[in-house]
Amino acid sequence: MTATLVDGKALAAKVRAQVAEDVAAFGEPVCLATVLVGDDPASHLYVGWKHKASAEAGIESRDHRLPEATPESEILDLVAELSADDGVDGILVQLPLPGHVDESLVTSSMDPAKDVDGLHPINAGRLFLGQPLHVPATPLGVMRMLEEYGVELKGSEAVVIGRSEIVGKPMAMLLLAEHATVTLCHSRTVDLAQHTRRADLVVAAVGRPGLVTRDMIKPGATVIDVGINRTESGIVGDVDRDVAEVAGLLTPVPGSVGPMTIAMLLSNTLQAARHRRLGLAVPGS
Numbered sequence: 001m002t003a004t005l006v007d008g009k010a011l012a013a014k015v016r017a018q019v020a021e022d023v024a025a026f027g028e029p030v031c032l033a034t035v036l037v038g039d040d041p042a043s044h045l046y047v048g049w050k051h052k053a054s055a056e057a058g059i060e061s062r063d064h065r066l067p068e069a070t071p072e073s074e075i076l077d078l079v080a081e082l083s084a085d086d087g088v089d090g091i092l093v094q095l096p097l098p099g100h101v102d103e104s105l106v107t108s109s110m111d112p113a114k115d116v117d118g119l120h121p122i123n124a125g126r127l128f129l130g131q132p133l134h135v136p137a138t139p140l141g142v143m144r145m146l147e148e149y150g151v152e153l154k155g156s157e158a159v160v161i162g163r164s165e166i167v168g169k170p171m172a173m174l175l176l177a178e179h180a181t182v183t184l185c186h187s188r189t190v191d192l193a194q195h196t197r198r199a200d201l202v203v204a205a206v207g208r209p210g211l212v213t214r215d216m217i218k219p220g221a222t223v224i225d226v227g228i229n230r231t232e233s234g235i236v237g238d239v240d241r242d243v244a245e246v247a248g249l250l251t252p253v254p255g256s257v258g259p260m261t262i263a264m265l266l267s268n269t270l271q272a273a274r275h276r277r278l279g280l281a282v283p284g285s
């Protein structure tokens with residue numbers, strides 16, 4: 001078997017075009033503010049892409065870049081300022097933050113109605129309760145891809161590898177909401193392959209090249225590779241290339257999950273703007 005490769009770039013372009021149309025129809029300015037602390041080159045690249053994509057969709061953006069040594073209190077002050085600013089609809093704090101900053105304190109300090117990354121406890125809790133508002137863009141993009149490619153989730157066996165707040169956990173919740181039977185694997189999972197081998201869907205979100213090999217995949221399964229790893233041979237995911245010989249559907253890295261993440265961030269920002277203008281308060285905000 002040779003897997004069908006998901007064309008995430010094409011789907012992302014479609015989502016972005018729809019967001020652009022909806023932003024124009026909305027008729028009011030929509031604004032995303034990003035906060036980036038430190039010098040991590042990958043983070044600077046990602047934030048640059050987010051601004052470019054925002055501009056193309058007609059979304060204004062504000063770019064706050066702070067030095068690595070910025071005290072936590074200053075970051076909290078900036079987030080409070082953006083939360084109170086009526087001209088800002090969405091706030092994205094690019095992670096990771098430097099070691100001296102408590103990430104969860106920063107994300108919990110923002111107005112949950114503007115938390116377009118879906119990391120505030122209110123948004124995470126809403127997803128857990130099956131009442132999602134802002135959902136992290138990467139797992140949301142994965143769900144959009146699965147829908148586009150007609151992957152049947154109801155009653156399927158899904159294995160998510162990685163339990164981060166931004167990918168693994170929300171991914172598991174979204175799949176559960178679609179009636180998949182979900183197994184969440186992580187660094188302490190004993191015998192990962194025993195779980196993945198019976199899965200109809202495997203989502204790998206770890207950050208370790210070659211973690212998922214072809215012998216771990218059931219023939220015909222859908223394999224979503226969220227991993228981004230910089231290696232000597234370029235950017236690779238968590239899934240070995242020859243998994244394409246057994247999987248039914250596979251996301252290539254780069255060019256699948258990444259572009260969808262940016263597209264869904266734009267969609268979340270428009271959603272935040274709509275909610276705020278329509279006065280749909282987020283409980284707790």
Ligand code: NAD
Pocket residue numbers: 138161162163164165166167168185186187188189192205206207208226227228229257258259261
């Ligand atoms: P993280 O470091 O926060 O979490 C990694 C998870 O992997 C942890 O939950 C850990 O328990 C698990 N893990 C570690 N070693 C393991 C092992 N041997 N077996 C099973 N599980 C193991 O990372 P993250 O922020 O969730 O990101 C994961 C990967 O996805 C990274 O490569 C990141 O760059 C990538 N990513 C891509 C996008 C995108 O848009 N394509 C977005 C976010 C993250």
